[in-house]
Structures are given as C-alpha cells and as structure tokens.
Amino acid sequence: DQQVKQNSPSLSVQEGRISILNCDYTNSMFDYFLWYKKYPAEGPTFLISISSIKDKNEDGRFTVFLNKSAKHLSLHIVPSQPGDSAVYFCAAHERNTPLVFGKGTRLSVIA
Amino acid sequence: DTEVTQTPKHLVMGMTNKKSLKCEQHMGHRAMYWYKQKAKKPPELMFVYSYEKLSINESVPSRFSPECPNSSLLNLHLHALQPEDSALYLCASSRQTSYSRSNQPQHFGDGTRLSIL
Numbered sequence A: 001d002q003q004v005k006q007n008s009p010s011l012s013v014q015e016g017r018i019s020i021l022n023c024d025y026t027n028s029m030f031d032y033f034l035w036y037k038k039y040p041a042e043g044p045t046f047l048i049s050i051s052s053i054k055d056k057n058e059d060g061r062f063t064v065f066l067n068k069s070a071k072h073l074s075l076h077i078v079p080s081q082p083g084d085s086a087v088y089f090c091a092a093h094e095r096n097t098p099l100v101f102g103k104g105t106r107l108s109v110i111a
Numbered sequence B: 001d002t003e004v005t006q007t008p009k010h011l012v013m014g015m016t017n018k019k020s021l022k023c024e025q026h027m028g029h030r031a032m033y034w035y036k037q038k039a040k041k042p043p044e045l046m047f048v049y050s051y052e053k054l055s056i057n058e059s060v061p062s063r064f065s066p067e068c069p070n071s072s073l074l075n076l077h078l079h080a081l082q083p084e085d086s087a088l089y090l091c092a093s094s095r096q097t098s099y100s101r102s103n104q105p106q107h108f109g110d111g112t113r114l115s116i117l
Helices: none
Strands: A012-013 A019-025 A034-036 A043-049 A056-059 A060-065 A073-075 A085-093 A105-110 B004-007 B012-013 B018-025 B033-038 B044-048 B054-055 B065-069 B073-079 B087-094 B112-116
Touching: A012 A019, A019 A085, A019 A105, A019 B112, A034 A060, A043 A056, A043 A060, A043 A073, A073 A085, A073 B012, B004 B087, B012 B018, B018 B033, B018 B087, B033 B065, B033 B073, B044 B073, B054 B065, B073 B087
Parallel strands: A012 A105, B012 B112
Antiparallel strands: A019 A073, A034 A043, A034 A085, A056 A060, A060 A073, A085 A105, B004 B018, B018 B073, B033 B044, B033 B087, B044 B054, B065 B073, B087 B112
16 A cells, blocks of 8 residues: 555656656655655765644745645745756655655656 | 665575675664565564664564674575575665654665575
C-alpha cells in the first residue's frame, strides 16, 4: 500500500516556465513533508520541506504547498532552469517513524 | 558537495566475498541510516541508528550487518550476497530521529553502487 504517491513519472517543461510537481498521500498522521532532488550517480539532495502546521514554504525559486484536506503536496519551481532536470522525490513521515518516499517524477527542463 | 561521505563509490564482489561499505558525517548528527535503492525506485530503508544504537531494522537479511563504531561513522558489512542485492546503497544522517517539530531533514551521501557477480 503506497502511502506517498507521485502519479506522474515524468514531466517536461520549457526553460523559464513554471514546473509543478505533485504528490498525494494517504496517511493523515504525516506531519512533515520533504522534497528531494536526485541527479544520476548522486544521492538525493534535500530541497525543501514543510510541516503540517503550514500550508506554504518558499525558498528562492522553490515553493512547496500543502493542502491537508486534500492530502496533496506540490512543488513549484519558477523559473525552471536546465539544471533543474533531475528526479524529484516527495517524502513524508509522522513523528518517530521513518521517511516514506514516493516513486519520483523525472523533470526535464528544455532549453 | 555532499556532507555525508560514502566509500567506495563502486564495488563489485562475488557471492562468497566479504566487504564493507563505509559512511562518515561530521555534522554532529546523531541519527544515521542505510537505504537500498534499485533503478527507478525510491530509496528503501534498511537500518536506523540513533545515538549509535540500532533502533530500526526493516527485516533486512542477516547477510547485511550494520555497525556504528561512533557518532560519525556507519558501516555496512556484506557477506554472501545474492545477485538481487545489486543496487545503490545510500547512507543518510539527520540531527536526531525524534522528528520533532523543527526541520530535521535527512542528508544523503552519493551512495555506493554495488554489483554482485
């Protein structure tokens, strides 16, 4: 049973436009959500997070939105750059339990 | 540059070999993790160490044996592995495992790409 779902395996966006990556979860006890970016031959790199007491967190070009009622999380990247091309993993956990990862979405930013 | 260092980057071993994967962090983190990642799949948790003690073992076969000699080091000893154990092995660390209200993301190393012949 997948608790964290990334239903789009891939996404292509033109350089300069907005990239929106989506994530849905089923466990209403999750209280901390993270996005990781992964390049080939490297480990996942922490990008941005949000706790369940917030609905938005922004860091530069990256914004994460949390809709608790819909159990939905999204990552907005604007403007998108070719260097953003990577696999993006959504992850979540509830207190004192391990991280649960989604299957990832491959973002391709086309110049 | 990652603050979690894993060695070696690549390892090829036979099914009868014994080898070890090493992980080091100097961020003062007290929680360390081993994950296994197969191609096009998310990382799967194997072990969690908290304050140098094993706190979670996700039903990992005994041919994988973790060790935490001190708060900065985490090893994964491998013996009699099977071809299906070929994967990317990722180490991660975080300030602690209590996942308190503060922001405590896990930081990953670049992994060891393991191939079992």
